[in-house]
Amino acid sequence: MTPRTTKPRGEVTRGTTAPNRLRRVDRWIAATQTGPLRTGARPLVVDLGYGASPVTTVELYTRLRRVSPHVDVTGIEIEPARVAAGLAFLEAAPGRYDGLSFLHGGFELPVDRPPVLVRAFNVLRQYDEAAAWRAWDELGARLAPGGVLVEGTCDEIGRRAVWVALREGRPRTITFAAHVPSLERPSDLAERLPKTLIHRNVPGERVHALLTDFDRCWATAAPYSVFGPRVRWIEAVRLLARTHPVLTSPPYGGRARWRLGEVTLPWHTVAPAA
Incomplete structure (x- = not known):
């Protein structure tokens, strides 16, 4: 793990989440990003800003393991209590979620290796446009070669969503889902x-x-x-x-x-x- 020398970068979100809220983007990732997800022995995926409950990170892990059985998924939250909730979930199911972890952090992504994919959903809505562009640049610079950043937003129950996929520091596609x-x-x-x-x-x-x-x-x-x-x-x-x-x-x-x-x-x- 990268040593922490400064406080996590970013702002605390509202933390709103719910089961299956991110199912639309998850199934899109699983269907379209198999290249990055199957890179190396244990490719790393980061779920940035997962919210008050670890449920959507757990769902991401479960869905991605179906297409990439050796993928590791790390949920990162800037709010320590939310990290504690994720760790408590793992402690309650010992040995069941190999490769799933939760860390305290922000845009600096305090992980032990560059991720092949970062999902950042409902994170940048509270930032102004210039700050959102900077976050794209910062997160993109931390990806593994050929990695992808998937950033977007959805409504409270996941019925409407829009997301952008970025590679090599540039937005490449936009997806509308409903x-x-x-x-x-x-x-x-x-x-x-x-x-x-x-x-x-x-x-x-x-x-x-x-x-x-x-x-x-x-x-x-x-x-x-x-x-x-x-x-x-x-x-x-x-x-x-x-x-x-x-x-x-x-x-x-x-x-x-x-x-x-x-x-x-x-x-x-x-x-x-x-």
């Missing part, structure tokens, strides 16, 4: 945009144009509702792909992913205009 039966229109996901975009959902910005077009495609696909909301979503994404560079091939795209209420696009599709 519980489609409860979605009125795709632009409702705007409230879950990452900090770097949430204030840019205005005319003249790419993200606004994308969501406006997605709403138009959703309206055009309304007749498909008779076959269910997921079929309507798939048709709306197919229409959106006519005018935007939607990723349409596995592992990021295609009908199998779209039926889950997902759509992934290259970052440049939504990158700030200035």
